[in-house]
Amino acid sequence: MIFPIFTNGTLIGPSYIEFLSKNLNMVPIISIEGTAVGTDQRRGQGVFHRAMQSMELLRQEGLFFGTSITVTTENYRQVTSTEFIDQLRTYGCKIVFYVEYVPIDAGTEHLAFNDEHVAEMEQIMQSRREAYADIIFLSFPGDEKALGGCLASGRGFFHIGPDGSAEPCPFSPFSDSNVAEIGVRKALQSPLFRKIRAAKALGWEHTGGCTLFEHKDEIEAMVPPVGEIDN
Numbered sequence: 588m589i590f591p592i593f594t595n596g597t598l599i600g601p602s603y604i605e606f607l608s609k610n611l612n613m614v615p616i617i618s619i620e621g622t623a624v625g626t627d628q629r630r631g632q633g634v635f636h637r638a639m640q641s642m643e644l645l646r647q648e649g650l651f652f653g654t655s656i657t658v659t660t661e662n663y664r665q666v667t668s669t670e671f672i673d674q675l676r677t678y679g680c681k682i683v684f685y686v687e688y689v690p691i692d693a694g695t696e697h698l699a700f701n702d703e704h705v706a707e708m709e710q711i712m713q714s715r716r717e718a719y720a721d722i723i724f725l726s727f728p729g730d731e732k733a734l735g736g737c738l739a740s741g742r743g744f745f746h747i748g749p750d751g752s753a754e755p756c757p758f759s760p761f762s763d764s765n766v767a768e769i770g771v772r773k774a775l776q777s778p779l780f781r782k783i784r785a786a787k788a789l790g791w792e793h794t795g796g797c798t799l800f801e802h803k804d805e806i807e808a809m810v811p812p813v814g815e816i817d818n
């Protein structure tokens with residue numbers, strides 16, 4: 588079982604390096620926004636530089652790691668360009684997650700992909716996979732089409748929040764169980780995950796990239812009331 592750890596990388600130091608060296612199925616995925624300016628604007632001053640330091644530390648230790656980049660209609664060509672990927676390769680990244688922007692904030696809908704962007708991204712991914720045999724490229728949720736649709740709620744994976752809460756997916760941050768308390772096996776059988784799978788919610792019709800985000804009200808309604816949550 589592989590646990591990609593999505594992080595801004597600012598806490599990676601000697602103790603984490605030691606932990607990661609002993610637990611090779613924990614794979615750090617350091618999130619950046621493409622450029623230094625874009626990263627610092629979204630994540631705070633100096634975060635890009637710190638992320639680069641962490642990548643260097645991981646590279647020196649020979650640890651397997653990757654990066655995650657939010658793709659929008661404004662940046663997708665730049666962050667999938669061969670120049671940019673060559674740069675990621677020099678940093679030592681072995682996996683690149685491209686995560687499509689989900690317009691959580693009103694007024695940012697223009698940043699989200701439409702069908703043409705999704706189709707173009709698919710083509711770009713195919714060509715980059717052919718050109719870079721030493722890097723794994725994952726486009727999310729774009730690649731899920733080839734895997735039969737939404738992979739949330741344990742169909743392919745689930746998301747563990749910073750406090751241990753088991754959520755269907757980062758784009759569907761609802762929870763009724765905590766892996767720190769009940770473990771992974773039991774969390775996979777949580778009432779919420781079972782309801783989502785039984786409702787065949789993972790195959791629901793949707794127009795954008797993300798099934799559960801588009802049906803977030805129905806998913807939220809499936810979360811048992813607090814008094815009924817039994818961990």
Ligand code: SF4
Pocket residue numbers: 727728731736737738739755756757758759796797798799800
């Ligand atoms: S909730 Fe959205 S992003 Fe998450 S696995 Fe399903 S379709 Fe993909």
